[in-house]
Structures are given as structure tokens and as C-alpha cells.
Amino acid sequence: xxxxxxxxxxxxxxxxxxxxxxxxxxxxxxxxxxxxxxxxxxxxxxxxxxxxxxxxxxxxxxxxxxxxxxxxxxxxxxxxxxxxxxxxxxxxxxxxxxxxxxxxxxxxxxxxxx
Amino acid sequence: xxxxxxxxxxxxxxxxxxxxxxxxxxxxxxxxxxxxxxxxxxxxxxxxxxxxxxxxxxxxxxxxxxxxxxxxxxxxxxxxxxxxxxxxxxxxxxxxxxxxxxxxxxxxxxxx
Numbered sequence: 001x002x003x004x005x006x007x008x009x010x011x012x013x014x015x016x017x018x019x020x021x022x023x024x025x026x027x028x029x030x031x032x033x034x035x036x037x038x039x040x041x042x043x044x045x046x047x048x049x050x051x052x053x054x055x056x057x058x059x060x061x062x063x064x065x066x067x068x069x070x071x072x073x074x075x076x077x078x079x080x081x082x083x084x085x086x087x088x089x090x091x092x093x094x095x096x097x098x099x100x101x102x103x104x105x106x107x108x109x110x111x112x113x114x
Numbered sequence: 115x116x117x118x119x120x121x122x123x124x125x126x127x128x129x130x131x132x133x134x135x136x137x138x139x140x141x142x143x144x145x146x147x148x149x150x151x152x153x154x155x156x157x158x159x160x161x162x163x164x165x166x167x168x169x170x171x172x173x174x175x176x177x178x179x180x181x182x183x184x185x186x187x188x189x190x191x192x193x194x195x196x197x198x199x200x201x202x203x204x205x206x207x208x209x210x211x212x213x214x215x216x217x218x219x220x221x222x223x224x225x226x
Contacts, residue, residue: 004157033213033214035214035216040218040219041218041219042118042203042205042216042217042218042219043158043203043214043216044216045208045213045214045215048213056208056213058213090157090158092157092214102148102160102163103148103160103214104160105150105157105158105159106157107155107156107157108156108157
């Protein structure tokens, strides 16, 4: 098991609602990346935070937003939820915001949108 | 942009046999490659990585081969065990931002 934790483990929301997911990075890691994993698919990159700043973003709309705190933990916020947002949301921490660094994944938050 | 594909969505092997899982990538400038194992209900677990200046790297019972000429990556698991049953993803570094681009995964089933 990695030292990356996520909360909650499961969540059920309805269309149009807003959700906040949380992630605590592994000790010593200052970078958190968020991924969305639809059923039967590989994880897709949402965005990355490095030293409290967004360091890169995948092909996701602005209603997906995030924060990173001074202790390097992070939040993913999704507004105006849609049915297609139902997925496993993974966060991964790494030692810095560049390539070549192994990313350690948390167990994920399973979001269901009804 | 980069895309990552897998040749086979499922693979079934007998316990004790060797397993080979393949992956193809599109961007010849990709320089960092990782294999992850994901068990049901869990996040991806790092298995082994390789950088573009190498063509082979070995770990405990696992070997990753990188063929940059044909942009192909493979994971070999020796003496496959029931505990190896999982979905295996290859991932490629997306560039300076450090994001990873994942393939769709191969589900490995090990028959006792």
C-alpha cells in the first residue's frame, strides 16, 4: 500500500450537484495529480498541482477544478455534475512536478451520479 | 497528442507459465514508460518503469522491454501466480508536466 489516502471511498450524487474529493499525498511528495477512470478504461489525466499551483491540465472542462494546500494535500471539485462524471477518481502523488518521477496512486473515490 | 494502445484486452494463462502483455505508443519523443497493476477496487500499483535510454529492465519476476524503433513496450511476468490476476496498464509520460497517458489495460487471468 502507498501512503496516498483519499476520501470518501464512495459517493452518490445527483445531476447538477457539486462534489469535493480529497487526497493526502505520500510523505515527502509535493505534487498531486488527479485522474478519472471510467469503467473498463485506463485513467485519464485531469490536472496536476505542484507547490499549490496548477502545473498542467488534461482535456476536462472548467467545472473540474482543484486546490493544493501548504501540506500538499489536494482537493478535486466538480460542479454541475453530469451522468458521465460517474467514475473512479484517483489521485497520485510524486516527488516533483516533472516527468521521470514515479507516481503513487491512492485507492480512489468511486463517484456515482444519478 | 500521445496515444497508448494495448494489443489484447484479456489474457488467460496457466499458473506457472510466463505471461507477456504488450503495449504500443504513438509519440516517438516519449521518454518514460511505466507498468501498473490494478486489482479490483484498488488504485494502480507501480510494477516497473523504464526510461528511453534503456531497452530492458528487470525486477522481481518481471521484465520490461522497450523497442523504440516500433514504439512498442512489453511486460513479461515469469512463473505467473494466481496473485498476479489483475488489470495491467502501461503508461507513458506525457511530457514536461509529468502527467501519465494510460492505455486501456489488459485483464490477466491465471488459471490454477
